[in-house]
Amino acid sequence: MNSLLGSVLVALLGFMVACQNAGGDVPGTESLAQRAERPSFRAAEAFAHLERQVAFGPRVPGTAGHGAQLEWMRQFLDERADTVIEQPFTHRTAAGDVLRMTNVFARFRPEATRRILLLAHWDTRPAADQDPDPANRRLPVPGANDGASGVAVLLELADMFARQLPPIGVDILLTDGEDYGPDTEDMFLGARYFAANLPGGYRPLYGVLLDMVANRNPRFPIEGYSNRYAPDVARRVWEVARQLGYADVFPAQVGPTVQDDHVPLNQAGIRTINIIDMEYPYWHTVRDVPENTSPETLRIVGEVVAELVYRGG
Numbered sequence: 001m002n003s004l005l006g007s008v009l010v011a012l013l014g015f016m017v018a019c020q021n022a023g024g025d026v027p028g029t030e031s032l033a034q035r036a037e038r039p040s041f042r043a044a045e046a047f048a049h050l051e052r053q054v055a056f057g058p059r060v061p062g063t064a065g066h067g068a069q070l071e072w073m074r075q076f077l078d079e080r081a082d083t084v085i086e087q088p089f090t091h092r093t094a095a096g097d098v099l100r101m102t103n104v105f106a107r108f109r110p111e112a113t114r115r116i117l118l119l120a121h122w123d124t125r126p127a128a129d130q131d132p133d134p135a136n137r138r139l140p141v142p143g144a145n146d147g148a149s150g151v152a153v154l155l156e157l158a159d160m161f162a163r164q165l166p167p168i169g170v171d172i173l174l175t176d177g178e179d180y181g182p183d184t185e186d187m188f189l190g191a192r193y194f195a196a197n198l199p200g201g202y203r204p205l206y207g208v209l210l211d212m213v214a215n216r217n218p219r220f221p222i223e224g225y226s227n228r229y230a231p232d233v234a235r236r237v238w239e240v241a242r243q244l245g246y247a248d249v250f251p252a253q254v255g256p257t258v259q260d261d262h263v264p265l266n267q268a269g270i271r272t273i274n275i276i277d278m279e280y281p282y283w284h285t286v287r288d289v290p291e292n293t294s295p296e297t298l299r300i301v302g303e304v305v306a307e308l309v310y311r312g313g
C-alpha cells in the first residue's frame, strides 16, 4: 500500500478503537488490545488435577474418595483464595438414603461488587447407567470428564488468580451432589442448596458452569437453557472463544438442552451459562477415564474463561 493510504487507514483504525473504548461497558465491544495481560492457562497442571481426582476413586457422597477429595480441594483453595466457605448440607433421596454433602465456595476479591461466578460439580455418579455392557451399569463412573474436568480447570484458574489478581471479583463454586441420580429429583443437589441459600445480597454479573470439558474431540455449541435464560452472556462467551481462535470448538449455534447445575441458579436470578460437551462417547460409563480426556481441551476452556475474567467479565 502507499504511505498516504496507509496513514489514512491508521487514522481510521485509531478512530474505530476510540469508538470501541467509548462503549467499553457494553459486553462484546472491547478490542483484544484493551485486555489486561494475564498468565497463560497451564494445561499440564490442570490435567494433573484431573488425574489426582480420579486417583481418589469415585467421589460418590459417603465414600472415602468423596471425603479425600473434599479435604484436598479445601486445602488447595485455602492456600490461594481470599476466603473459602464450606456449605455442608444433607439430602434424603427418593430411596430414603440420607446423603451428607458439601459445597465449596472460594472467593477472590470478596469486597468487589462487580464479580462473576464460576462453577463445576465435584461429585461423581454412583452408577454407570449408560455403559454399553449391562454388567458395568452398577459400577461407579470414574468421572475423569464428568466431574474432574470442570474442577481441574477451576482449581488451575484459582492458582492463576492467586498469582495475578483479576480486575473483578471472582467466586468459584464447587457443587456436590450434581450427578447422584438416578433421576433428576436426586440431582443438582448442591446447586439447588446454594441457590436456596444465597449469601446476603449476592448478585454476580453472571455465572459460567463447566461440565465435561475434557473430551478429546471437544465441541461446545451454545447449550439450550443458557440460550434461553442468558442469551447475552452466551453471546459474550462464544464471541470471546471466537476471538481466541476457537470458533470450531465453540460453534455459535444452539445445541442440546441439558438439565444441569445452571438451571437452579438461573431460576434464582443468577444468569448462568453452561459450557458442556454432550457428545462425549464415555458419558456415564466406566470408560470415563483420564485416557479418554485431553489436556488440550482443558487448555482451550481454561483460556476462554481466563480471558473473560481478565477482560473484566
Ligand SMILES: [Zn+2]
Residues within 6 Å of the ligand: 125, 146, 179, 284
Ligand atoms: Zn453426569
